[in-house]
Amino acid sequence: MAGVAAANTFAKAMLDKGGYGRAFTSAGFGNRMRKWCDEAGLLHCSTHGLRKGISNRMALTGAGNRAIKSITGHSGDSEVALYTREVDQEALARVTMARLIKWEMANPHQG
Numbered sequence: 387m388a389g390v391a392a393a394n395t396f397a398k399a400m401l402d403k404g405g406y407g408r409a410f411t412s413a414g415f416g417n418r419m420r421k422w423c424d425e426a427g428l429l430h431c432s433t434h435g436l437r438k439g440i441s442n443r444m445a446l447t448g449a450g451n452r453a454i455k456s457i458t459g460h461s462g463d464s465e466v467a468l469y470t471r472e473v474d475q476e477a478l479a480r481v482t483m484a485r486l487i488k489w490e491m492a493n494p495h496q497g
Contacts, residue, residue, distance in 0.1 A: 395406070395465055396409070411469065415433070416433050419433040420433070423436075437458055437469065437484055438469045440458065441454055441458055441469035441470050442469065442470055442472065442473050444457065445470040445473040445478060446474070446478060446484050447481060448478070448481045448485050451463045451466045451467075454466050454469075455466060476496065
């Protein structure tokens with residue numbers, strides 16, 4: 387539950403730019419994440435670890451590199467690949483095929 391609370395706090399802060407009306411600096415963002423993780427009882431977490439974890443989770447849902455980059459702030463596909471290379475390919479294939487089948491069923495005359 388602490389992880390959900392931290393994610394909600396993070397999402398709100400990102401939407402309102404941390405309450406300061408401007409984007410975080412790199413150091414400012416890292417310091418803020420440390421504070422949020424500590425407040426959520428996630429003392430073992432780091433900004434890097436959380437970024438890698440959310441990248442992997444998004445990849446497992448079938449999110450493509452563009453979607454992942456829109457959340458993580460990576461600028462290149464090679465950066466995303468470093469974070470997502472450990473994604474279980476079998477699980478990713480199941481998710482991707484399920485999404486394709488769902489799309490095919492909803493769009494029978496498109497292909």
